[in-house]
Amino acid sequence: MSNIEHPLPYASFESLGYWEGTGRDELVLQRCNKCQIVQHRPRGICVNCLDASNLEHFVASGKGTVYTYTVTEQNQAKGFAKACPYVLAYVDLEEGSRILTNIVDCEPYDVSVGAEVMVKFVTQERPDTESFAVPVFTLS
């Protein structure tokens, strides 16, 4: 288990679909069907046509590989100071976009560049008694 207390992300209307997806335990990516571009982070427009009308969210497989990573031994920030050492990583998703994440449930130094990983969702409580889910990854 990860000891990280993930800080609450600010979900703007542009990223609402993403965070609603994680709430359903789904990793959701955004695609412009006109340009065939997958874009992460999600935006209110497609970066190619600057238009919103062909944007849609789709459910990604949740499979990926570690593009690169670091074992964080020092971070004074709330939620992380007590969780060190923890793994910060970029994961290349099967669908072609890359996301920043944590690799959890393993010895931190067992993570390597190129390792295959699978998404899981950590539910984090919010002060208003709702909860939100953060996608993290585990070694496959």
Add this chain to the structure above:
Amino acid sequence: MTSNQFPTNIAIAGVYEHESRFSPDKTEFQIMAECAKGALDDSGLALADVDGLFGASMTMGMMGIVDLAEYLNIRPSHIDGSNIGGSSFVSHVNHAAAAINAGLCDVALVLYGSTAASNAMAIGTGGSSGSRNPETAFTVPYGMTTVGSYAMYANLHMKKYGTTSEQLAEIAVTMRHHASLNPLAKMRKLITVDDVLSSRLISSPLHLLDCCIISDGGGAVVVTSLERARDLRSKPIQILGCGEAVQHQGVGDTDLLTIAAKQSGNQAFAMAGLKRSDIDLAMIYDSFTITVLATLENLGFCKAGEGGNFVTGGNIGLKGTLPVNPDGGGLSSNHPGMRGIFLIIEAVKQLRGECGERQLDSPETALAHGTGGTIGDKHSGATLILGVTQ
């Protein structure tokens, strides 16, 4: 080199580096004002001559440049408070050159001041806590730190090219040697590769001694036309080329190892009409050891993947083929949060031959490259190529 067309018609006429490394009794603006006096005295100009004001700092907010003008009680005709991180001041000199060339101002003053150390700022490992900025929604939950992002760059470079921690450590060792010859430097005690490798890990593979120090400090640069600079107190240093760029994560498809320096460097070299081998001195923003390696590769001083070999064997030392940061850099001399201005100051002093024990043997060209923000995430790069006048 011709001197009647941009950018060679523009020169740096004055520089000043604040001598302090810890100033709990001063404000940022006070440090900037002291630096302004130092650089203006160096040039022989007065504050009343300044009609272009450029500046940025860790804490100047919206309209901060207007606050600075009020503090100095000046009413310049051209102002630029753009803040693109630690590279801002290299970028400011580029912008000042363009503004002078366009006739928007005659004498530009570029300022930086910081009390990062006395404010006990945790610059590299403060990490991310909650934020209402939508831009951070995909980084805040994961504990991204500045050092962590550079560390991810380093791990990828190591995996792809076999670069080692020993090679990175040698950068820190070289910078410390340079600092030992700089009376103003904060850390002057010599270190070894083993010292770096046995210092504690901050974010793997980067150790404590792979990271820059945190100090207070400030600096100032005076830019004017070469024609005017020729009549002033100090030897003018000509601007030969400049460039700026940004790099970011795009839509999640960016090659992490390609940094802004590649684009800004190519632009600056094309403008200067110089080859990489023409450069006698490189001032490279060294927030971390890996920053130096990444920047040298992306600027084209060596091929991608060859940075590890390039930085070893004394090659970036004072007697190497490309001396880097003779002042000791941010790794050992000073790092008050945004270091770009010191890259220009040391380059100018070296080209003038004013650097005492650490002085290089009559360098004629220097390159300064500032990185702002975070390599491995989003960042800016600004390159400036300088030369002695012919």
